[in-house]
Amino acid sequence: MRNNRLLKDSRNITVEEQLIMILNILDHKSKNRIVRSHLIRSGETVNRYFNKVLQVIICMRGRHMRQAPNDTPQEIVNNQLYYHYFKDCIGMIDDTHVDVMLPINLVARFRDRKGVTQNVLAACTPNKLFTYVLAGWEGSANDYKILQNALSRPQPHGFKVYDGKYYLCDVGYSTMPGFISPYRGVRYHLKEYSGKTPNNRRKLFNLRHSSLRSKIESAFGTLKNRFKILCAKPHYTFPIQVDIVLAYMVLHNFIVIVDPSDELLNESEINEDIDVMADNTSLSGKDNRKEKGVAPSQPPPPQSLH
Structure with missing residues (x-):
């Protein structure tokens, strides 16, 4: 941050x-x-630099969070358990819910079965690097509706999907x-195949699908284990709570890039030994959802709330 002139030392406070x-x-x-007590700073100083550094981290999103390239990740290319089924896959998408603190007049809109939350759509690659994030939706919002909103946004803020990739x-x-x-x-949850x-062929496809898609669930687990504020209902305005989500995604990617052996990144891996067992079965025939042309009926186009 100092080298790129994003932050600089003030008269009394260093970048560190x-x-x-x-x-x-x-x-x-x-x-x-607690922070002002430890650092012997005023509450106003802590609050001012918190907001300043938060915005600087978000400004680094273009450097550390880029949309997935039009190439199949090496983690899929080099894994025969995945490549046969997903040779044109470039990532996974999923949503996660983050607790929020809101004025009483907004609580009903954000309440869902998990409590009062914001619904966050994210995409990542098999190495747990987030490539896209859309935060700030109500916890009660439909996942498909949020995805349609992400796809409808103009670039570079919209979610990019390449022809022939998925x-x-x-x-x-x-x-x-x-x-x-x-x-x-x-059945499509990985844990349902235990033992x-x-x-x-459909069950085998779903097993492979769940095994690969579990990477993004593991990435969400890593985030919430590392950044405890996500489970704390922070006492900030809602726009700041949305910015916090964007910031921790950027920080997560920075850690993935500079330290792929990070302990938290690896301890949340879901055991995939069952793939080896399934690969030894005598199932035959090629089964690919894209080739089968399976396409459930779609709901009508959503109207964006944003």
Whole structure:
């Protein structure tokens, strides 16, 4: 940040101390009074630099969060368990819910079965690098509706899908050009296959699909384990709470890039040994959702709330 002139030392506070303030709050959900006590700074100073550094981190999004390229990731190309089924896959999409603190008149709009949350749409590659994020939607918003809004936005803010390529998604989204969900009516959660061998092609496809798509679920788990503020209902205005989500995505990507062996990145991996067992079965025939042309009916185009 200093080298790129995004932050500079002030008369009394260095760039390092400015970063310490925001990282203490994001990583440990520390209150303003705790940070000002530790650093012997006023509450106004802590709050001012928190907002300043938060915006600087978001400004780095173009450097550390870029949309997926039009190439199949090496993690798929070099894995025969995935490549046979997903040779044109460039990533996975999913949503996650983040607790929010809101004025009483907005609570009903954001309430869902998980509480009062904002619904965050994200896309990532198999190495857990986020390539797109859209935050700020109501927790009660439909996943498909949020995706349609992301696709309708002009570039560079819209979600980009290339011809002939696609993302993996769960059954909350429809199978359509650019997106492939698992077969409906067939188990599709990885944990449901524990100790069981798929006995037909659809189940095997769903197993492979779930195994690869679990990477984004693992990435969400890493985020919430690292940045405790996500589970703390932070006492900030809602726009700041949305910015916090964007900032921790950028910080996550920075860590993935500079330290891929990070402990948190690897300890949340879902065990994929069951893939080896399934690969030894005698199932035959090629099964690909894109080639089968499976496309469930789609709901009418949504009207954006934003």
